Amino acid sequence: MDKRDYYEVLGVSRSAGADELKKAYRRCAMKHHPDRNPGNAAAEAAFKECKEAYEVLSDPERRRMYDQHGHAAFEHGMGGGAGGPGFADMNDIFGDIFGNIFGGGAGPRGPRRGADIGYVLELNLEEAVGGVTREIEIPTLDECDTCDGSGSADGKLETCGTCGGRGQVRFQRGIFSMQQGCPHCGGRGQVVSSPCADCHGQGRVERTKRLEVKVPAGVDNGDRIRLAGEGESGPAGAPAGDLYVDVRVREHPIFQRDGDDLHCEVPVRISQAALGDTIRVPTLGGEAELRIPAETQSGKLFRLRGKGVRSVRSRSEGDLYCRVVVETPVNLTAEQRELLEKFEETFVGEGGRRHSPRSSTFVDGVKGFWDRMTS
Incomplete structure (x- = not known):
């Protein structure tokens, strides 16, 4: 070809x-x-x-x-x-x-930049939604204050004898001629004649650095915040790497987050579901009213617009979805039990089927199933 x-x-x-x-x-x-x-x-x-x-x-x-x-x-x-x-x-x-x-190895322009650092920042849901400023501590290699990162006690550098100051060495492998960063000077082209006593000529020392991280409102689990130049200092005065803060949001006792929307379960009494009621439900911004229509079934989903999370990217607001769970009453008094027994008596017979739509559908389905099995 x-x-x-x-x-x-x-x-x-x-x-x-x-x-x-x-x-x-x-x-x-x-x-x-x-x-x-x-x-x-x-x-x-x-x-x-x-x-x-x-x-x-x-x-x-x-x-x-x-x-x-x-x-x-x-x-x-x-x-x-x-x-x-x-x-x-x-x-x-x-x-x-x-x-x-x-961020590869040393090239002809000098030593490579410092390494990037990763940090996992745990937040609760309120902090992630509302935004927060947190102080963190990062163990890192930081520029040596004694020699200002040069690695030299007297500030003097000598030309590297291995690469002749080029920062690169060339070697032959069979028919191939290869070039790579000088292993002696790390691609810098110069070496320290009198090493700094504190960093031993490396220009960097181990140190725990304290930083303030401003977390914008609306971040979600897995989001990443980049702090440029806050990673490890580069060797011999090279640029520093970056710090990447990965956000982890802890589980919330009430709300579950799905993108910019929030979900929660709202328990209601049988009487509230049957007769209807207006109840107060929690949101991240306080309480809100939720109207429960009469004859509401367990599992019914209601949406409160704009009560979710304000997106960190589009700044649009999500919704809060409340799923109603009808609770069976417990620890009944004698009077309550008597009232329920009288109430139950009103459902006896065919007339009671019209009050229980799902039960009626289920009974009809079971009857049809048995008819098919016995035919």
Whole structure:
């Protein structure tokens, strides 16, 4: 199969600059990366194709040769050696592009940023719905105050003898020439000549940091709050990572949350359900009136509009759903028992069926079932 034009693969013009090429490659590689498309052979082939295109076009000399001779410039070892184009710079590409996206290893621009930190913040439902400011303590690696994060006791740094100040080392594996961050200086290109006594040249010390976390109103279980730069300090003065606070909402004794809606069960007496009544029900903002119509059945669902949760995203308000549960009375007095017995006598016979719609349906269903079984 003939190879596609490298410019066409990346979707750029032949006059595209370095920044435009890098952005185009990033889009293409992210779209077709194998980690995002597991088991997809077509995506894997497209990923290799855009990587190959970028490896050639990002190198001025190889790009010049490609513009003059096309794909033939790299056949039979021409212009790129037996390994084809770009193998010498493969680690540069992934370190520079994917390293920047995913917080990868040290690249040619210096040591990587500090690690991100995760923290689980438990809230009750009222705090999650209304918003709250909480102080938390985070064990972390923080910048050393003695050396201001440099790791040096006297502020002096020396050029790394392993990488010659480049922050990168190159090594050969068979036909492949690979490049990676210098293990001696961590990609910084410089080393400490006189280490700080407090951090031992690391520029960071273990410390418990106190922070205030402002939780916006309406957050839900599983929501995440990002505090930029509040993670671990980067080595040797590199940027700090981020702190990610994961919200966990404890179960509530009355309400169950479903998105922006709340649900609760409301117990009522038989007399209230039969005759109707207006009762007071709890909401997160206080009490509200709920009208129970006469002849309400157990399990009936009522909605109180706007009595749910104000969304943290859309700022719209959810509803409160109250499910009526008709309770059987307990601990009856002699008078109450006598009254109920007299009440029950009024249901005896066929005339009582019209007062119990579900019971009548059930009895009819059972009768039909037995008729079918005996026929």
